[in-house]
Amino acid sequence: MKTTWALGGTFAGVSGAEMVAEFERNGASGLVLALERYGVDFTTLSALLGVFLLLGLTHRWGQVFPRWAPPLTGRRVPRWLPLVPAWLGALTLGPYGVAATLLYLLPSAAGLTDLPDKEPLAGWAGWTVAACGIGAFAVYGTALGVAAWSYQRRTRPVCLS
Incomplete structure (x- = not known):
């Protein structure tokens, strides 16, 4: 969009x-x-940071700093560094996207509530733009939760005793 x-x-x-x-x-x-x-804008920059976080959770450079990150190259990424923003994002964006879909998008689509009336995003145009944003929150929040859970399991400390 x-x-x-x-x-x-x-x-x-x-x-x-x-x-x-x-x-x-x-x-x-x-x-x-x-x-x-x-x-x-803010949402575009946030989305780019979010994609970077998802990639870090799913690629090796999310566990060991890559060569393009001097002076940290080769050092382990502290486990909490990607997990804190990942879980915060998953626990806020996912529920927001799902709740907004159920409470705003579906009732409007079913004709139970009015469509937006403020120009330039009035009527179905406003609903469509909102659906893209809200849908993205739901999908991204869910993906972030799955990736964080996977990263957390893959990086958990091993008990040697």
């Missing part, structure tokens, strides 16, 4: 320029507006 907007396209009938204009109307700073024009 953000990439489509950054490349000048429209998503759910909403253009990137309309989103930038909405940010501007809401009083966003010059830096935020400049980044938003390229499809980069």
Whole structure:
């Protein structure tokens, strides 16, 4: 969605320029507006960090610092370093995404509640944009929980006694 907007396209009938204009109307700073024009905002940066965390939980460099991380190259990654943000993310984002799907998306889709009415994200366009974000939270939170559980099991200390 953000990439489509950054490349000048429209998503759910909403253009990137309309989103930038909405940010501007809401009083966003010059830096935020400049980044938003390229499809980069807080959520995009958070998603990139989240992907990095998921990769670290599932790859060897998440257990031993790789050569591209001097001066830590070759040292073990402290077990808590990826697990704390992973479990915090899993325990907040996953339930949020699932609850928002059940309480906001499904009732709106079934016609039980009204669709968003604030432009530029009014009607089904707003619902679609919300569904992408909420769905991403549900999927990412679940994936983070599975990856954290796996990492925790693979890195648990071995009792020698």
